[in-house]
Amino acid sequence: MKDNDTKRLSRLTAILTQLQTKRLITAPSLANKFNVSVRTIYRDIKALEQAGVPILTEDGKGYALMEGYKIPPVMFSESQANALILAEQLVLKNKDTSLIKDYTEAIDKIKAVLGQSEKDKANLLADRTRFEQNINRERNSDNISQLQYALTNFYLTKIDYTNEQNQTTSRTIEPFALISTNENWLLIAWCGLRKEFRYFRLDRILRYENSD
Template sequence: MSDSDTKRLSRLTAILLQLQTKRLLTATELANRFSVSIRTIYRDIKALEQAGVPVLTEEGRGYTLMEGYRIPPVMFTENQANALILAEQLVLKNKDASFVKDYTEAIDKIKAVLGYQVKDKANLLAERTRYTRNLNSERTSNNLSDLQFALTNFSLTRIDYTNEAQKTSTRLIEPFALLHTQEGWLLVAWCRLRKEFRYFRLDRIRKLHILPEKFAPHKMTLQDFFDKYH
């Protein structure tokens, strides 16, 4: 698919969403919104009609969708849903109450269209993630998405981990929670080597492999963990 085809497909999808959101839209409004000519919008509307979308033209007023027509709910992959949950944690730290309120309401709407399985996992991740501002740290990692997946799917995970003494060992871990501290991301996990819960800095994980084996979910909340181990 060429770049122009990709742009057109994105525009057609956006036009469809706009039509579902608003009662009436004129060709001029759409042309201005997407920075294209009115002639292009005419072609786009025709393409939607040919694809079976019931676009109605009200003479002199604009375009509208047939009453009762709805596009299917937006589908998110697990990783996309997890990214949204993480973004929610970041937004909740914002000091502007109205911004937090608007974003939280938007996330609630997004959660409403998630499949039950993904929704349950997204809620679990929200309960098991804590974020604090990180103003000075330059530490980076590439494993957050994989660890979110392992946490919500109770997947045993093998990591190569380098400690403060720069010694690297292989660990089998059961991911439990993700914490963002002033120093960067930390993973709380049951370490089968040490037979206890341990903290792992994500920037010290050299390799990570999610195994097909599942572990039994730990019967406590993140607050229970803090109460017990702090």
């Protein structure tokens, strides 16, 4: 096989993975990712269609795979996918570019086998999770998975929370984003008690209960 053919086969496989990772993706974004022309991407998409891949074209928006088309047989639960997304954010803080590249490509393949709903939730979680530089620290929270689930499913969560003055209040919150700081995990959430967005330290949440 010629070198150009090998590169194209590799690119076609990578394009298929990208299509399975995102709900919609544009030709210019694919061209930029693979450092080829938009016309080349058009030809690649046509080649995938001729190979039987059910690609849908939405005018002015981009390409999408037909619902239900995915690579078998690996399947992940939502909590497992969330844990992997969390690990991805940690890896992105690493300064080794090869590790970042390999792990990002691995995560793309994992996202590719998720159902559309789980895929959207995984991308939402990735957008709303941030880390500071990983310095030696201890965290005592044990509720990240439940709060991830509440965040991606837009659930309200009832919590008992102790503040810096050691006062405990019960409140209903809507989780919005997770942040890892040098000291601890923080949850950004809309607080029904204070009627505004607030920061909550996860190790100060004494009780939590997700509701619709």
